[in-house]
Amino acid sequence: MRNEPILTVTAPAFTLPDANVDTDQIIPARFLTTTERGALGGACFHDWRFHGDGSKKDHRLNDIPHGEVRILVAGHNFGCGSSREHAPWALKDFGFRAVVTTRAADIFRSNALKNGLVICEIDEASHAALMDRDGLEMTIDVAAGQIIAGNITARFVLDRFARTCLIEGVDPMGYILAQGEAIARFEADRAA
Amino acid sequence: MPSPSRTLFDKVWDAHVVTPEREDAPALIYVDLHLIHEVTSPQAFAELDARSLSVRRPDLTYATLDHSTPTTPRAAGARPVYASAAARHQVETMEANCRRHAIRLAGWDSADRGIVHVIGPELGLTQPGQTIVCGDSHTSTHGAFGALAFGIGTTEVGHVLATQCLLQRKPKTMRVHVDGELRVGVGAKDLIVAIIAELGAGGAAGHVIEYAGPAIEALSMEERMTVCNMSIEAGARAGMIAPDETTFRYLQGRAHAPKGAAFEAAKARWAQLRSDAGAVFDAEVRLDASRLAPMITWGDSPDMAAPVDSSPPAPSTARMTEALAYMGFKPGEALMGEKIDAVFIGSCTNARLSDLREAASVMAGRCVKPGVRMLVVPGSEAVKRAAEAEGLDAIFRTAGAEWREPGCSMCIAMNGDSGRPGELIVSTSNRNFAGRQGQGVRTVLASPATAAASAVAGAIADPRRILEASHAQ
Numbered sequence: 001m002r003n004e005p006i007l008t009v010t011a012p013a014f015t016l017p018d019a020n021v022d023t024d025q026i027i028p029a030r031f032l033t034t035t036e037r038g039a040l041g042g043a044c045f046h047d048w049r050f051h052g053d054g055s056k057k058d059h060r061l062n063d064i065p066h067g068e069v070r071i072l073v074a075g076h077n078f079g080c081g082s083s084r085e086h087a088p089w090a091l092k093d094f095g096f097r098a099v100v101t102t103r104a105a106d107i108f109r110s111n112a113l114k115n116g117l118v119i120c121e122i123d124e125a126s127h128a129a130l131m132d133r134d135g136l137e138m139t140i141d142v143a144a145g146q147i148i149a150g151n152i153t154a155r156f157v158l159d160r161f162a163r164t165c166l167i168e169g170v171d172p173m174g175y176i177l178a179q180g181e182a183i184a185r186f187e188a189d190r191a192a
Numbered sequence: 193m194p195s196p197s198r199t200l201f202d203k204v205w206d207a208h209v210v211t212p213e214r215e216d217a218p219a220l221i222y223v224d225l226h227l228i229h230e231v232t233s234p235q236a237f238a239e240l241d242a243r244s245l246s247v248r249r250p251d252l253t254y255a256t257l258d259h260s261t262p263t264t265p266r267a268a269g270a271r272p273v274y275a276s277a278a279a280r281h282q283v284e285t286m287e288a289n290c291r292r293h294a295i296r297l298a299g300w301d302s303a304d305r306g307i308v309h310v311i312g313p314e315l316g317l318t319q320p321g322q323t324i325v326c327g328d329s330h331t332s333t334h335g336a337f338g339a340l341a342f343g344i345g346t347t348e349v350g351h352v353l354a355t356q357c358l359l360q361r362k363p364k365t366m367r368v369h370v371d372g373e374l375r376v377g378v379g380a381k382d383l384i385v386a387i388i389a390e391l392g393a394g395g396a397a398g399h400v401i402e403y404a405g406p407a408i409e410a411l412s413m414e415e416r417m418t419v420c421n422m423s424i425e426a427g428a429r430a431g432m433i434a435p436d437e438t439t440f441r442y443l444q445g446r447a448h449a450p451k452g453a454a455f456e457a458a459k460a461r462w463a464q465l466r467s468d469a470g471a472v473f474d475a476e477v478r479l480d481a482s483r484l485a486p487m488i489t490w491g492d493s494p495d496m497a498a499p500v501d502s503s504p505p506a507p508s509t510a511r512m513t514e515a516l517a518y519m520g521f522k523p524g525e526a527l528m529g530e531k532i533d534a535v536f537i538g539s540c541t542n543a544r545l546s547d548l549r550e551a552a553s554v555m556a557g558r559c560v561k562p563g564v565r566m567l568v569v570p571g572s573e574a575v576k577r578a579a580e581a582e583g584l585d586a587i588f589r590t591a592g593a594e595w596r597e598p599g600c601s602m603c604i605a606m607n608g609d610s611g612r613p614g615e616l617i618v619s620t621s622n623r624n625f626a627g628r629q630g631q632g633v634r635t636v637l638a639s640p641a642t643a644a645a646s647a648v649a650g651a652i653a654d655p656r657r658i659l660e661a662s663h664a665q
Contacts, residue, residue: 001243019511020393020493024625029606033260033278035234035285047627052613075511077394080427081625082604083329084232085345106363106397106429107329111345159361160216172347173243176355179211179220183248183357186210186222 005169006116008141009097013149014060014070015134021074022081023108027090029082040086041093064095071138073130074101079108088112098140100147100154102127113162114172118142126154143167197470199365200434201400204340204465208323210357218359224322225339226252226352227308228295230286231259231606232327236350237289245354247293252356254317255290255297257283258307260607263569263596272300275608293353304447306572306598309333309540313417314574316446320435320462325352330540330622331430332423336416337443338435338465340400343424363429364474366399367467370407372482377656379550380415381542381620381639383407384422385487387479389497396428399475402467403433407481413442414546421541422622425494434466486655488618489637490527491515492626500642500654503527518626519634520616527636528652533615534565535647536629537640538596539603542620543571547640548579551620552587554644554658559591561650566593567609569601593647605629618646 031043049061056062064070072091078101079087088111091099098118109119118140122130129152130138138149142163147154164170198206205221213219226249233255240247247253260279262272274280290297298305304315309330312318318334324341325331327349334341348358368387374380388395401423403416411419416433423431440459443449450458485499492515498504506523507513516523521530537543537551548570560566568588570576576598579585585595601609603621605628611617613632620643621628624635638646641655648658 017510018514019509020495022493022623022625024623024628028627028631029604030610032231032606033276033282035238035282037235037238047631052631077397077427080393081329081424081623083327083343083345085235085327085347103394103397105394105427107343107345111347114345114347159218161218161359164216172359173239173351173354176220176351176357176359177245179357180355182210182220183222183355187356 001171001174003116003165003169003171006118006142006166008139009071009118010137010139011069011071011097012135012137013073013130013133014064015073015131017075017131019075020077020080023079023084023087024081026079026087027084032084032086037089038093040090041095044090044094067095069095069097071098071100071140072096074099076102078104079112080105083107083111085111085115088115088117092117100127100130113166116166118166120147120156122147122154122156126152130154197468197472199467199471199473200338200402200432200465201340201365202471204321204323205362207321213362218361220357221323221360223325223352223356223358224252225254225312225317225324227312227324227326227331228253228255228349229258229308229326229328230282232346233289233349234282234285235346236353239350240354247295247353249356250294253295253353254312255286255295256305256308256311257286257299259600259604261599262607263599263601263609265595265597279607303573306574307540307543307600309421310544310571310575313337313413314446314572316443316449319443319449319458320439321465325358329424330421332428333417333421333540335420335423335430335432336413337439338432338462340430340432342430364399366396366401366428366475366477367473368401368403368477368479369405370403370479370481371405372407372480373410374407374481374484377641377659378484378486379639379641380411380418382484382487383481384419385489385494385497385637386484388422388426388495389487390477390479391426391495393425393493393495394427396423396426399428400430400432401426401428402473403431404467408433409436412546413438414544417544418541422494425622435462486639486642488527488642488652489624490519490521492518492624494622494624494637497637498527500652501528528654530616530652532564532618532646532651534567534611534617535643536567536569536602536617536619536621537643538567538569538571538601539621540571540600541622542640543569543575545575545578547620548575548584551640551644552584553662554641554655555591555593555648556587558648560593560647564647564650566647567596567602568593569596570598572598602629618643618652
C-alpha cells in the first residue's frame with residue numbers, strides 16, 4: 001500500500017496566534033462517538049464557530065469558503081491535551097493541509113503526519129512574520145524543509161522518516177509489517 | 193561510547209528495542225500491554241479489516257468500556273441507556289471487535305470493568321518495566337509502576353494491534369525531584385498541579401519525566417498514579433516512578449500479577465529498575481513539597497493554577513486575559529468564595545478508593561450546599577464495591593450527592609454527563625479546557641478534598657479548615 005505523496009503545499013495562511021490550543025478545541029469530545037473516519041469537518045473548532053443552539057458565531061473560521069484549503073499558522077504547543085486522532089482528521093476534513101507553528105504537541109504531531117497533515121515547526125522570528133500574513137498565499141516545500149511566503153523564507157526540520165513517508169507516500173504499517181522477522185525474533189528471545 | 197549509567201527510562205526503553213533507531217528511521221519498540229477502549233479503536237480495527245490483518249497478540253491486549261458509557265444507576269442485569277445511538281453503536285462495535293479477535297473485554301457483565309487507567313493497575317496487568325500503550329493520553333498513569341506508558345493515536349493503535357510494535361524516536365528525559373513532606377490537606381493532586389504550573393503546559397514536551405525524591409517515595413501507589421496521570425498536562429511523553437516496596441506490596445496478590453516464586457523472581461528483577469547514581473537527565477527540576485498549599489486552576493489550561501487561598505495573577509499575555517474572561521475571574525480577587533454550580537469527583541486522575549475516602553472524610557456529617565449538584569463516579573466496579581463495603585456511598589448519598597456507575601463521565605463529558613453553559617464546576621479530573629465538561633462550562637481542577645469542601649460550601653473552599661479540625665481530634 002502507498003499513500004498519495006505530498007511534495008508541496010500551496011494555500012493561503014489562516015492565522016490562530018493563541019498558544020496551547022488543545023485538541024478539545026480542535027474537536028470537542030462529544031463528536032468522538034463516531035466509528036468512522038472522515039466527515040469531521042463540521043466538528044472542526046465547532047465550539048469556536050457555533051453557539052449552543054447551532055447558530056454561527058462571529059469567528060474568522062466561518063469566513064473560509066466551503067471547500068477551500070488553508071495552511072494553519074498556529075501558536076506554540078498547538079494540539080496539546082488529548083491524543084484523539086480525530087483532531088488531525090477534523091482539520092484535514094475542514095480544509096487545512098498543513099500546520100505551521102513554533103512547536104506542535106508530541107502526540108498531535110505524530111498523528112497529523114500519519115494523516116498527511118504537514119507539520120512545520122519554525123523559529124519564533126519567522127513565525128511572528130508569518131502571523132502577519134493572514135489570508136496571503138504561502139508554499140511549503142516538504143522535501144526541502146522550506147516555507148516561502150512573500151519575501152519570507154523559513155526553514156523547518158521534519159523527522160527524516162516522517163518526511164520520507166510524506167514525499168514518497170510510504171505507508172508506516174507496511175514498513176513495520178516488513179520487519180516481521182525481527183519482531184518474531186524479539187518475541188522468541190524473550191520467551192527463551 | 194554511551195554512558196554506563198542509565199536512567200529508569202533508558203533501562204525500560206533498551207529492553208524493548210526490536211530494531212534500533214537510525215537517522216532515517218525511528219526505533220521499533222515492542223509493546224508489552226496494549227489497553228484499548230471504545231473511542232479510539234474502531235477505526236484501527238477497520239484498518240486491520242481493510243488490509244486483511246489479524247491481531248498479532250490478543251493475549252497482550254485488554255479492552256474496557258469507559259468513555260461513551262452511561263454512569264446513571266441501573267438495576268442489576270438491566271441494559272444501559274446510552275446518551276445517543278452513536279454512543280451505543282460505538283460500544284457495540286468494541287464488543288464485536290473483541291469477540292472477533294478474541295480480545296479480553298471488561299464489558300458490561302464484568303466485575304472488572306472501569307476506567308482503563310484504573311483497572312490496568314487494579315488487575316495487576318500493569319507491571320514494572322513494561323511498555324504500555326493506549327489510545328488515550330492519560331496512559332502515563334501506569335508509569336507510577338516504573339512502566340514506560342504513553343498515549344498513542346488511532347493509526348498507532350492499528351500498528352500495535354497488527355504488529356505489537358510502534359515506531360518511536362527516543363524521547364529526552366527530565367527528573368522532577370520533590371523534597372520535603374506534603375502537609376495536611378495537601379495531596380498528590382495538589383503536588384502534580386503545582387508541578388504543571390511550574391513547568392507550563394508544554395514545558396516537558398518531548399521528555400519522559402521521572403518523579404523522584406522523598407516526597408514521591410512517601411506516596412502510596414494510588415497517589416503516584418495521580419501524579420503520573422497528569423504528566424501529559426505538562427506536555428510530557430510519559431511520567432515514571434521507580435518501583436519499590438510500596439509498588440511490590442500493591443501488586444502482590446493482584447489477579448494478573450505473578451504468583452509465588454514467580455512473584456519473588458519478578459520482584460528481584462523489578463528492584464533493578466531505578467536510575468543509576470550517575471545517570472544524566474536532559475533536564476532537572478526541583479520542588480519542595482512542604483511549601484505547597486492545595487492547588488486549584490483559575491484558567492482554561494491545567495498550568496493556570498494557584499494556591500486555593502490566593503487569586504489569579506495579573507495577565508501578562510492575551511491568552512491569559514482570554515482565559516480569565518472565560519472563567520469570569522479577576523486578577524487580585526480571591527478565588528475562594530466563588531459560587532459554584534456543580535462538583536465532579538471522578539476520572540482516571542482521582543476516582544480510586546483513596547480519593548473517595550479523602551472526599552468522604554470531608555463530606556461525613558455535612559451536606560452538599562442546596563442548589564449545587566455533586567456527582568461521585570467511582571473509577572471501576574472494584575472501586576465501587578470497595579467504597580460501598582465501607583459505607584462511602586452512604587456518606588455521599590446522605591450528603592446529597594449522586595453515586596454513579598463507573599466510567600469517565602464528566603471528565604470528558606461525551607456520555608451525557610455534562611454541565612450547562614456558564615456553569616462553574618469544581619472537578620477532580622485532569623483538564624479544564626474550555627468546553628471540556630460541556631459547551632461554555634467553566635472547570636476548576638482540584639483535589640478530592642478541595643472538591644468536597646467546595647461542595648459543602650457551595651463555593652470554592654479550602655479543605656484544610658475541615659481537615660485540620662478533624663486531624664486535631
